[in-house]
Amino acid sequence: MACQFGGQKIPIRSLADTGCDSGFVLLDVELDILKRTHKEFDLGEKRNDEPFKVTVADGHQVAGDVYFAWVELAGEKKVIEVIVIHPDKILGTETSEIEKIEDILPCVGRKFLNHFDVVFHGKSQKIAVFKY
Amino acid sequence: MFGEYSKEETYKLLKKATGQKIDAYERLELDHAPRTNKELMLELLDSLVRRDVLPSTTEERITNLELKVKRIDLLEAEIRELKDKMNGKEVQKPHLTAADIVYEENKMELERKHFGKIVAIDAESGKIVGIGRDMFEAYKNASKKSKKTKFAFRKVGYQSICKLR
Numbered sequence: 001m002a003c004q005f006g007g008q009k010i011p012i013r014s015l016a017d018t019g020c021d022s023g024f025v026l027l028d029v030e031l032d033i034l035k036r037t038h039k040e041f042d043l044g045e046k047r048n049d050e051p052f053k054v055t056v057a058d059g060h061q062v063a064g065d066v067y068f069a070w071v072e073l074a075g076e077k078k079v080i081e082v083i084v085i086h087p088d089k090i091l092g093t094e095t096s097e098i099e100k101i102e103d104i105l106p107c108v109g110r111k112f113l114n115h116f117d118v119v120f121h122g123k124s125q126k127i128a129v130f131k132y
Numbered sequence: 133m134f135g136e137y138s139k140e141e142t143y144k145l146l147k148k149a150t151g152q153k154i155d156a157y158e159r160l161e162l163d164h165a166p167r168t169n170k171e172l173m174l175e176l177l178d179s180l181v182r183r184d185v186l187p188s189t190t191e192e193r194i195t196n197l198e199l200k201v202k203r204i205d206l207l208e209a210e211i212r213e214l215k216d217k218m219n220g221k222e223v224q225k226p227h228l229t230a231a232d233i234v235y236e237e238n239k240m241e242l243e244r245k246h247f248g249k250i251v252a253i254d255a256e257s258g259k260i261v262g263i264g265r266d267m268f269e270a271y272k273n274a275s276k277k278s279k280k281t282k283f284a285f286r287k288v289g290y291q292s293i294c295k296l297r
Contacts, residue, residue, distance in 0.1 A: 017296075020294070020295060020296050020297060021294050021295050022294035022295065022296055023266075023294075025296060045281070045282075046282070047267070047271055047281070047282055047283070048282060048283065048284060048285055049255070049280075049282035049283060049284055050229055050231060050255075050284045052284070052285050052286070052292070052293045053291060053292035053293060054292055054293060054294055054295070054296060055291070055292040055294070055295040055296070055297070056295075056296050056297070057296065057297045061291065061292050064293060064294075066267050066285065068268055068271070079268055080268075081266060081267050081268055083293075083294065085296070090216070092291075093212065094291060094292070095291070105295075105297070107297045
């Protein structure tokens with residue numbers, strides 16, 4: 001997916017991950033690179049006064065900051081949360097919250113999506129997994 | 133042994149009485165000196181489990197099994213920390229912030245009424261100032277009630293705001 005960032009519409013590529021419940025996520029190093037390479041790049045000030053926890057795949061809870069930015073996607077313009085995570089600042093480890101089958105949310109990544117020709121059109125699709 | 137005292141205890145008494153030091157015992161003492169609070173806690177729990185120094189008043193309240201469970205918890209935490217160190221990740225010691233305290237105070241009511249929503253916390257005034265489906269909505273609601281431009285955010289009923297997996 002190609003994103004155009006900020007008023008100057010800086011183009012950057014992004015991955016869509018259907019397993020995440022987060023919005024738009026950047027690493028702190030990526031934000032630094034964007035600021036360094038595009039002087040006009042401005043996300044404004046962060047809106048949290050202390051870092052919050054963001055759980056990553058290995059169960060660690062890393063520190064996150066939030067910024068609010070306008071985003072335009074195919075002509076549609078909305079304010080979104082841009083979450084900047086600091087992978088080196090670990091605030092804790094996750095203890096399991098999964099108790100019911102509805103809580104299970106497997107990650108379906110690029111290696112899976114590229115394997116099928118299914119078009120999602122924003123709709124969820126049922127996946128059947130059975131013995132090979 | 134000197135009466136009911138061990139060699140080390142006898143040496144300590146002699147040192148206290150005469151002021152004389154014996155290098156071999158000093159080294160031994162250094163080797164055995166606990167280095168961290170965690171090690172001290174483990175040693176104490178060990179001795180409590182062995183009932184070496186269990187005070188009679190505590191003995192009535194704490195069972196041997198509970199102590200063993202506490203010791204296992206401590207050891208597990210230490211293993212997790214060591215694993216993180218091996219992976220090159222240093223875990224910061226969990227500490228409660230002012231916002232954590234405000235959240236904990238309101239936790240029961242929030243979880244009953246707003247489970248899964250995001251709350252904006254003004255830690256200075258000690259109040260929950262905004263609630264919303266996402267951080268932007270919570271921030272907008274908080275801005276109406278507070279003059280501050282930054283807030284602490286928590287997801288009601290969850291340990292973290294979001295998951296990247």
